[in-house]
Amino acid sequence: MHYDVFNGDADGIIALLQLRLAAPKESVLITGVKRDINLLKQVDVTKACAVTVLDISLEKNNEALQALLNNQVEVFYVDHHRTGDIPKSSSLTTLINTDANICTSLLVNDFLQGQYANWAIAAAFGDNMQASAKALAVKQGLTEIEQTQLNELGIYINYNGYGASIDDLHFHPAKLYxxxxxxxxxxxxxxxxxxxxxxLKQAYLTDMAKAQSAEVISDTNRVKTVQLADEPWARRVSGVFGNDLANQAPDRAHIVLTLNKSDNSAEASYTVSLRAPLNNKQGAGDICAQFATGGGRAAAAGVNALPVSKLTEFIKQVERYYQP
Structure with a gap:
């Protein structure tokens, strides 16, 4: 049995889309909301003969990956997030590049020698890799209008992946794929x-219009922090709104907060989206990894459950990292 395991955002979906357009394959699909990255453990080791893994951190899935390799399951792993220690195994093939200007779909595009480059461009735009997307678009000879259209498509697919649970999304990522x-x-x-x-365009525009009333928690020349309402629409736009803010002020880092639902037994917490300054795309993943449930890549990262009491510390860490 073959498994395709992929992030539920634009990059994960479109990476798999390119691969399966080029080489159709019957497979079991494993995915979830964008922040659900511990996906590899859902693979049944006793049934799997091969697994393709796309756009989820190897560092966060190392134990499950090792279990597959120990069972001689063939794994093809493509990603651009933090890796940690990569296991050494003849059953593992990796295509990994953590450069801030590379996403999983661009890696797949190179692997497929540009067979579905227009889709890769949409994915790069969706991951807010504007320069990389535009460079490939120019290579493809796309017009400005066509670039704008692929930019929108990538953003809308990416937007669909954000939420605390599948119930927050407009389309299940597997069904969208x-x-x-x-x-x-x-x-x-x-x-x-x-x-x-x-x-998706209509839904995105409706939700983003509501985001314009976000509460500003702090605002300096290095970091801006905003908090969105505790509503499904806010959880859907948390990431794309962060990208939008980053594009408007490329010299500043941006933090977008949404309050998590919690029972009375646990301290209230935030879902955090952190965007490094577009003109200094580094550090976001390292900052978030210092906090439990945090991680990501150099340009964009997050924390799934940052205790409210840790917010001031988090903002200070971001301020300190991006000081001149």
Whole structure:
């Protein structure tokens, strides 16, 4: 049995989309909301013969990966997040690059020698890798209008992946991926009236309009911190809103907070999205990894449950890291 394990954001979905458009394969799909990255443990070691892993941190899935390798399961691992120690095994093939300007879909695009480059461009835009997306778009000879369309598509697919649970999302990431398989050319999807592109666009615009009223917690020349309401729409836009803020002020880091639902037995906590300054895309993953439930990559990272009492410390850490 083959398993495809992938992040539920634009990069994870589109990385798998490219691979399966190029080489269709019957597989068990394992995915979830964007922040659900401990996915590899869901693979049944006793049934798996091969596993493809896309856009989830090897560092966070090392134990489950080792269990698969110990059982001689063939694993193809493609990612751009923190790795930790990479196991040495003849059963493991890796395509990993943690450079801040590389995403998983761009790695897959290189692997496939550009067979579905337009999809890779959409994914790079969705991961807010503007320069990388535009460079590939120019290489493809795309017009400004076409670049704008792929930018929107990537953002909307990425937006769909954010939420505390699947119930917060408009489409389950696995079903969204399966629907996109019908469109080898993303422009066919964009030009189809009433398609997923248009459905997600309307939902995105509605939610982002609400985000403009976000409460500003702190605002300095290095870091801006905002808090969104404790609502499903806020959890959906937490990441893309952070990207939007980063694009507006590329010399500053941005922190977006949403309050987590919790029972009375635990301290209240925030879901945190951290965006490094676009002009200094480093450190976000390292900062977040210092806190329990935190991690990510150099340019964009987060903490799934930052205790409210730790917020001031977190902001200070970000301020300290990005001081001149």
């Amino acid at each position: 399966q629907a996109l398989l019908a469109y080898p050319d993303p422009f066919t999807l964009i030009n189809e009236q009433g398609s997923l592109f248009w459905q």
